[in-house]
Ligand SMILES: [Zn+2]
């Protein structure tokens with residue numbers, strides 16, 4: 001238990017450092033929140049990265065979110081004993097505890113939806129037609145073809161984001 005507390009402190013510090021390093025990206029991620037959900041059997045540390053209202057869609061489509069996602073996952077490897085997931089949000093972190101709770105609930109529901117492997121023609125995040133989602137590949141220089149990347153939803157104003165790296169989300 002003590003060890004978990006130590007890891008959580010380490011996670012907290014790492015996320016803070018990484019968030020600062022991401023301030024050179026455009027659009028700029030503005031704030032972040034870190035919380036531990038306890039509804040799933042594996043309990044996850046959820047990292048929420050906030051963009052200014054109206055900037056999230058751009059951040060998803062231009063690859064900024066993907067860069068953050070990659071960077072975080074690569075750098076969070078040392079604390080592999082903690083399950084972690086990153087989601088992107090927009091707007092400001094509410095001060096009202098009820099509104100804050102609502103954000104935690106939505107993120108947890110998203111996490112549960114992603115973990116649910118049931119086959120469906122619709123996306124398990126945004127519920128739009130999954131086959132219309134666009135894949136953006138990152139080419140592996142040695143192999144000459146994409147081995148990882150992310151996908152986005154073409155529906156207007158949909159902020160769906162998933163990576164197809166071999167990890168959750
Ligand atoms: Zn969508």
Ligand SMILES: [Zn+2]
Pocket residue numbers: 123124125126127128133152153160161
């Ligand atoms: Zn989707």
